[in-house]
Amino acid sequence: MEVFIAQLISGIKLGSLYAVVVICYNLLILVTGILHLGYASLLVLSMYAAWFVLNATNNNLILGISAGIVSGIVIGTVTAPLFLPFIKRRAILEALVISLALGIISGDVMSHWFNLGLPIAFPSSLQMEGTTISWGLTIIRMGEVVTLVASIIIVFAFLYFLNRTKRGRILRAVAQDTEVARILGISVTKTAIFSFALAGLLGGLTAILFAMSTGTASSILGDSLVIKALAVLFLASIGNLRGGLICALILGVVESLAMGYLPGDWTNAIAFSVVVVILLFKPEGLFGEQH
Amino acid sequence: MEQNNNVLTIENISVFYGHICAIRNVSLDAQEGEIVGLIGANGAGKSTVMKAVLGIQRSSSGSIEFLGKDITRMSTERIVASGIVYVPEGGGVLPFMTILENLQLGAIHFKGNLNDRLKQVFERFPILEERQHQLAGTLSGGERQMVAVGRALMSAPKLLMLDEPSLGLGPKVVAGVFNIILDLQKAGYTILLSEQNARKTLQCANRAYVFQTGDIMLNGTGRELLDNPVVQQAYLGG
């Protein structure tokens, strides 16, 4: 029974990580209208940046974590201008292709340039291997607990930011109606760049949390993360924040429980199949209205 | 010495949508505390003038001056920050946000105390205070206009541009709208008012301009235009 509970907690932790990723996808979609296919790959790239710094500084945790976060912001801000001309023209197809290209490029960078293309591993100090909580027959690593708590905090902090701060209101205004936003004196361009930077920041944070909880990264992680995020997005209907949260948690729990019985690759395939089935029969998703 | 009381001076602007000319060589001005009316048929160019002032449409020639500064090529963001507010047709209220949030969005560039402004707007429109947490999309047309105007006042603007505030509203509400406009003038606001309701506009306005297919046909004081036979024939029902 304790094993099951531990797996459940692990699943919730995984799900909350997925939730943050899905939030970022939704953020970008709502504010800029772009489905950033490559976002999850860029997120994993931040993990690589952190790993690189950790290696270079002899596992200095503070520097490593900062590197992950800062690289996230930088990647987000730097890739934003690539999308701007398409946001203006509402050329969604081209923007999709660009985001796809970015994802593939970063995937390639990760599989060839770092660590000779082998998966990277994070030091156990990051994962807090030393500290554990024992409960009955199972041992829960501190790293997992921190990850769970941190991602929950991030989600709530983001929702608070969105709903109760001036900046968040501006983001929502642009998401709802760019014409009215412009009339109110909001610069849609600056807001778009800000949302990319914000998504980058959240991505960097999530990258660290992923590193903390799973301990490894590879380019395949990027690819599978993309598809899982898309699965959740479509399951919950694009743009639906609350639905996305719930579906992310469900995916995390299901995957965690299923991992005991199926090799990793097949869980991916199942996630994709779910995507296909949902799309074919209910393109608006489980929670959503037509977009 | 001539006192230049002009809040807004527009000189010879033309705006093209592609090859189509929306307004041609339009010049007008507004002095402090005035209500300046823009009347004319639908599509005559009234909205385009306002959008050109706000920077949403670019004029291909001429100049626009606001409080002595040339704003012809300024970004909309900075124009709004310098004190011009535009209330579009229908109000432009964000339906998925509450009344309070809509009002708060009116003060993005406002540097003073937000809560004071909020109190003042609530004093003027008590209904808004009552329903401040209601989603703006659930309001009636007239109530939404109220939110739009309230939002416009949040930044204590130096120039208020109202685009067809009475459009689609019932006669009693329309009368209420024009009363609010006169009230605002008494409170010291300078107002540019674009309307298809010519009679009421000319009754309120100090001065007005008559638009026809992109040109200004006539201008004068409200009284003069009300008495003008051409205006009476075309816009006031003979």
Added chain:
Amino acid sequence: MTQFQFFFLEFSAIYILLAWAIYLPFRANQPYFGPFYSMCLGAYFATYTSISWGWPFWLTLIGAVVFCVLFSLIPAFKLAPLGGFPMLIATMALFFIVQTAARNMQVLGGRHGLFGIPPLPPFILLGITYGFVLIVGFCVYRLDNSHIGRALDAILFDKHVAATLGIDIARLSIQLQLISSAIGALAGVLYANTFCGVFHEAFGFPLILYGMTILIFGGMYTMWGIIIAAPVLWGVTQVLPEALKAFSIIIYGALLIVMLLIRPNGIIDRKMTKAMSGGARALLKRVVGS
């Protein structure tokens, strides 16, 4: 003929076919990634039937095309009226599933791939390949310039207006998807025969990148640019010095992004084809006499 020349000619042709396969639905603003997984399915089908059942080339070709068309038929009906996001994501997800299956199913060779197709003499394979390029090119050309082509333009311009003009978008979309998959399958079979086998890694994300780059580079809305773009882009990566070869995906990605930013309609766009065809017509008149 050297091996380098053979591969260059062969792959240019295969990528032209692949790009045309993507071009057709994209023309109507339908982001359909069917040709990619069809290429994978077609290649595996041809390889497996050739090795395990001893099917001759022509039979594997026909079988692969039929198989892929049937496979694409299932989602086609549902995807047809949708277009846009759902189609892109669904077909990409299918692509992933196919790739995962190819990678994991031992009967299909798993991680090592499947090899052993009896090789065709190079000139014959080239002849068959270019023969198909001509046939498919001709069909695409005819399609482009027929009332169907104009219907596609209308759908691209405005889906709703097109519907009011009486264009049956759903039916057209299904047909496009099936044709697109068929051409993809064809490309896959030719690919398999070039290598005498298949390897799952060949059908990954980079394939999508190559295809999209060729399409966008050559011009998303005309078929001609692809003819130039495919050999050029393929050739460029081949003649790069060894040191830069590792960068090829990054170069492709960067090219794609740059192209979209500066010249989204590709090297050859509609205006150019109109001008060129005007010039060609004038020349023809002069040559043939009025």
